[in-house]
Amino acid sequence: MNRPLIIPRTLKGFRDHLPAPAMAREALLETARRVYRSYGFSPIDTPALEYTEVLLGKGGDESDKQLFRFTDQGGRDVALRFDLTVPFARFAAQHINDLAVPFKRYHLAPVWRGENTHRGRYREFIQCDFDTIGTDSNAADIETLLVIHDLVSAIGFERFRIQVNNRLVLNGLLEILGLIDRSSAVLRALDKLHKIGAEGVAAELAERAGASPEQSDRVLEFARLTGSPESVLTTLEGWLKGNATGELGIARLRELFTVAQHAGIPAERLALDVSIARGLDYYTGTIYETFLLDDPKIGSICSGGRYDNLAELFTSQKLPGVGASLGLDRLLAAMESFGMISASATPAPVLVVHFDSQHMPEYIRIGRTLRAAGIATEVFPDAKGVGKQLKYADRKGFALALIAGETEFAQGVWQLKDLRAGTQTTLPEADLAQAIHAALQQAPAKPAG
Amino acid sequence: MNRPLIIPRTLKGFRDHLPAPAMAREALLETARRVYRSYGFSPIDTPALEYTEVLLGKGGDESDKQLFRFTDQGGRDVALRFDLTVPFARFAAQHINDLAVPFKRYHLAPVWRGENTHRGRYREFIQCDFDTIGTDSNAADIETLLVIHDLVSAIGFERFRIQVNNRLVLNGLLEILGLIDRSSAVLRALDKLHKIGAEGVAAELAERAGASPEQSDRVLEFARLTGSPESVLTTLEGWLKGNATGELGIARLRELFTVAQHAGIPAERLALDVSIARGLDYYTGTIYETFLLDDPKIGSICSGGRYDNLAELFTSQKLPGVGASLGLDRLLAAMESFGMISASATPAPVLVVHFDSQHMPEYIRIGRTLRAAGIATEVFPDAKGVGKQLKYADRKGFALALIAGETEFAQGVWQLKDLRAGTQTTLPEADLAQAIHAALQQAPAKPAG
Numbered sequence: 001m002n003r004p005l006i007i008p009r010t011l012k013g014f015r016d017h018l019p020a021p022a023m024a025r026e027a028l029l030e031t032a033r034r035v036y037r038s039y040g041f042s043p044i045d046t047p048a049l050e051y052t053e054v055l056l057g058k059g060g061d062e063s064d065k066q067l068f069r070f071t072d073q074g075g076r077d078v079a080l081r082f083d084l085t086v087p088f089a090r091f092a093a094q095h096i097n098d099l100a101v102p103f104k105r106y107h108l109a110p111v112w113r114g115e116n117t118h119r120g121r122y123r124e125f126i127q128c129d130f131d132t133i134g135t136d137s138n139a140a141d142i143e144t145l146l147v148i149h150d151l152v153s154a155i156g157f158e159r160f161r162i163q164v165n166n167r168l169v170l171n172g173l174l175e176i177l178g179l180i181d182r183s184s185a186v187l188r189a190l191d192k193l194h195k196i197g198a199e200g201v202a203a204e205l206a207e208r209a210g211a212s213p214e215q216s217d218r219v220l221e222f223a224r225l226t227g228s229p230e231s232v233l234t235t236l237e238g239w240l241k242g243n244a245t246g247e248l249g250i251a252r253l254r255e256l257f258t259v260a261q262h263a264g265i266p267a268e269r270l271a272l273d274v275s276i277a278r279g280l281d282y283y284t285g286t287i288y289e290t291f292l293l294d295d296p297k298i299g300s301i302c303s304g305g306r307y308d309n310l311a312e313l314f315t316s317q318k319l320p321g322v323g324a325s326l327g328l329d330r331l332l333a334a335m336e337s338f339g340m341i342s343a344s345a346t347p348a349p350v351l352v353v354h355f356d357s358q359h360m361p362e363y364i365r366i367g368r369t370l371r372a373a374g375i376a377t378e379v380f381p382d383a384k385g386v387g388k389q390l391k392y393a394d395r396k397g398f399a400l401a402l403i404a405g406e407t408e409f410a411q412g413v414w415q416l417k418d419l420r421a422g423t424q425t426t427l428p429e430a431d432l433a434q435a436i437h438a439a440l441q442q443a444p445a446k447p448a449g
Numbered sequence: 450m451n452r453p454l455i456i457p458r459t460l461k462g463f464r465d466h467l468p469a470p471a472m473a474r475e476a477l478l479e480t481a482r483r484v485y486r487s488y489g490f491s492p493i494d495t496p497a498l499e500y501t502e503v504l505l506g507k508g509g510d511e512s513d514k515q516l517f518r519f520t521d522q523g524g525r526d527v528a529l530r531f532d533l534t535v536p537f538a539r540f541a542a543q544h545i546n547d548l549a550v551p552f553k554r555y556h557l558a559p560v561w562r563g564e565n566t567h568r569g570r571y572r573e574f575i576q577c578d579f580d581t582i583g584t585d586s587n588a589a590d591i592e593t594l595l596v597i598h599d600l601v602s603a604i605g606f607e608r609f610r611i612q613v614n615n616r617l618v619l620n621g622l623l624e625i626l627g628l629i630d631r632s633s634a635v636l637r638a639l640d641k642l643h644k645i646g647a648e649g650v651a652a653e654l655a656e657r658a659g660a661s662p663e664q665s666d667r668v669l670e671f672a673r674l675t676g677s678p679e680s681v682l683t684t685l686e687g688w689l690k691g692n693a694t695g696e697l698g699i700a701r702l703r704e705l706f707t708v709a710q711h712a713g714i715p716a717e718r719l720a721l722d723v724s725i726a727r728g729l730d731y732y733t734g735t736i737y738e739t740f741l742l743d744d745p746k747i748g749s750i751c752s753g754g755r756y757d758n759l760a761e762l763f764t765s766q767k768l769p770g771v772g773a774s775l776g777l778d779r780l781l782a783a784m785e786s787f788g789m790i791s792a793s794a795t796p797a798p799v800l801v802v803h804f805d806s807q808h809m810p811e812y813i814r815i816g817r818t819l820r821a822a823g824i825a826t827e828v829f830p831d832a833k834g835v836g837k838q839l840k841y842a843d844r845k846g847f848a849l850a851l852i853a854g855e856t857e858f859a860q861g862v863w864q865l866k867d868l869r870a871g872t873q874t875t876l877p878e879a880d881l882a883q884a885i886h887a888a889l890q891q892a893p894a895k896p897a898g
Binding site: 367 | 454455456457458459460461463464465466467468471472474475482486487488489490491492493494495496497498499500502503515517519520521522523525527529539540542543544547548549551553554559561563573581584586588589591592595599707708711712713760762763764765794795796797800803809810812813814816817818820825826827828829830831841844845
């Protein structure tokens with residue numbers, strides 16, 4: 001090789017995943033798959049690249065500008081997907097006749113957005129979506145809530161709250177107030193409540209939605225309703241009496257809270273928040289957001305809602321649905337800050353030290369024997385000094401090391417070194433697997449999943 | 450929406466993965482992860498997009514032409530990775546100081562190639578690589594063989610053979626014959642042995658490598674050596690006596706076969722094939738190919754080898770290594786033809802029929818109760834006719850259905866319908882989980898993994 005070395009570097013906004021964080025991410029994805037499957041969601045996959053026309057104009061102008069878009073070798077205008085929802089809409093329209101409805105799918109896959117990279121945003125990240133399409137039934141909305149609950153709980157969190165709303169409730173109020181044709185402007189103003197306060201919102205409601213002071217007061221009074229789901233729903237019942245839209249929203253919310261508790265979801269993990277809207281147009285019914293009580297500032301870690309018509313750009317067949325998406329990067333950041341992620345860079349807890357190259361066949365054999373007993377085991381490949389190998393074990397985060405040389409082989413025993421406690425025991429080979437299982441059960445909690 | 454519908458379609462050479470095949474692929478990937486981890490390989494990930502200069506010129510001219518390459522929003526010349534080896538080389542060079550060596554990683558991820566799409570080739574497919582870098586030790590070569598064996602076996606195959614070779618053996622012969630400076634031409638000719646026969650190869654050896662008839666005869670005699678590993682190695686020992694390269698190759702092969710058998714790999718699953726080379730330049734030591742005895746025509750399902758220097762284009766640090774890659778698409782095709790893939794499109798074996806909308810809370814509750822007992826359960830969302838719901842269950846491949854209406858709720862029982870056998874039993878709720886576990890253990894073998 002005479003040419004100069006190429007600088008090894010990743011593109012701006014892209015990143016490598018080294019073993020420890022990659023293992024944490026993999027554990028999270030496995031937990032998501034397990035919980036999704038337990039509810040009957042099946043995996044699907046779609047191509048990373050799509051015809052640009054399939055992706056354009058679905059996520060708004062900002063998404064369009066962020067597309068990684070180019071002309072392929074065959075002259076086609078193509079782009080990398082920027083989310084999993086638009087490809088799912090295309091997929092559903094294309095295959096609906098091969099899929100029985102209701103159709104429940106999950107999709108865990110990377111998406112790409114040419115975003116500004118300040119504020120810790122990445123241009124490639126994994127989305128974890130699940131959706132039930134082809135049904136209007138509130139049972140699907142309730143199960144979506146159960147999935148979110150069981151997922152966040154399976155990841156290892158106990159202190160979290162799922163905040164639920166239903167767009168029909170606000171729509172009912174706006175119908176009564178005669179503001180329903182200006183609902184986007186109202187939502188846009190309400191979204192800023194925490195930022196600009198009630199007076200700011202009132203000013204914007206007057207300016208952008210043409211709301212009278214009285215209308216403004218009613219909208220703000222609505223958005224600031226708090227209390228137990230039942231007390232809020234009772235108040236709303238009074239306000240929205242006789243309005244079919246609002247009453248349907250109230251009925252669906254009441255059924256959702258009742259059935260979720262009947263199914264065993266702790267009441268303190270659920271809340272009704274009539275101020276959440278999650279975007280202006282996409283969601284049409286139930287809406288979900290999930291907050292960690294010990295770190296609410298990272299934002300919602302699992303969000304979603306009900307929509308009227310998934311694939312309207314691709315088919316005249318109406319496909320209502322409901323779903324949500326796990327915020328993988330946010331969750332990983334939170335887990336890291338809570339010390340829930342192991343620093344270990346090895347999926348194997350046991351390292352077989354390569355003590356004497358004459359006995360390499362025994363090291364390889366014991367490794368395979370332990371694996372057959374369900375113990376992930378790495379065999380150090382080189383006969384380097386024991387100190388060097390133990391330093392390697394320490395750096396990677398192995399829990400245990402197995403050592404044997406001439407003396408041990410003559411006696412048919414192994415030295416089992418607990419690298420966390422610094423203790424060492426001599427064991428006949430027949431007792432090894434059991435001793436290792438016992439030692440690993442004492443280990444500090446493994447990363448979630 | 451007044452604009453015309455967009456045709457829902459995928460790009461040429463790209464495909465959607467529907468539930469049944471997506472589940473089979475996911476099961477294979479999970480098996481691969483489990484086996485790789487059990488040997489201490491950790492996951493890593495790299496970006497789908499790289500600077501084009503990182504990818505160019507590593508896979509040869511054909512790879513370069515197949516690159517999905519474009520200019521990004523920041524004016525950078527970028528491309529989608531066409532394999533996982535070049536990104537791993539870049540990764541290793543960039544992070545080697547943060548990784549203790551030996552470094553063992555696996556990487557399961559999609560790659561993209563703008564290939565001709567005839568002959569069932571796809572432009573997007575998943576690669577499943579594992580490698581050990583930073584060591585020359587034959588222990589790593591032997592463990593690579595063990596991983597291949599345990600992986601193919603864990604997937605569910607029993608009749609397969611791993612064919613092994615070592616490039617040093619042929620190099621030794623070529624050194625003795627004075628042909629080592631023409632080794633590429635010799636390999637290119639030998640690669641065609643099965644296609645053009647001995648005479649064709651002899652002609653090409655004369656023409657392209659300038660080999661004399663005597664040299665040609667020796668090369669062909671070598672390539673056609675067959676027999677047990679020990680008998681072939683004994684023959685080679687005679688031929689290569691005194692040649693250090695050849696003797697090292699023989700010693701490493703002998704140790705590999707001896708230790709693999711010592712570690713419990715059945716002898717009939719291993720073979721020595723001195724004719725395999727796997728590409729002209731990349732591999733420098735041990736080489737692996739794996740064939741299914743009942744379907745050898747699909748080609749090698751798991752291949753790899755040892756290389757001298759992974760990251761020479763990016764760093765002056767020498768990183769020798771050894772690894773292999775599972776051929777996911779070939780394996781899935783073979784498993785499909787052997788009937789090893791379930792046609793079921795649901796990961797949940799149990800469907801709770803939505804018999805009476807008044808009792809929806811009970812259907813939702815029993816679903817969550819069964820999931821807590823480890824039984825994946827789907828609840829049908831709509832109170833459609835039972836016939837319709839059972840047809841849905843049949844189409845998706847559910848094994849069992851749970852039905853209860855007024856009568857059953859009054860008695861505290863459920864009807865458990867075995868959709869495969871057509872039988873139905875009445876059970877108190879307390880006995881349900883156990884009965885379902887028992888019924889599912891009788892089920893036909895699940896897909897591999």
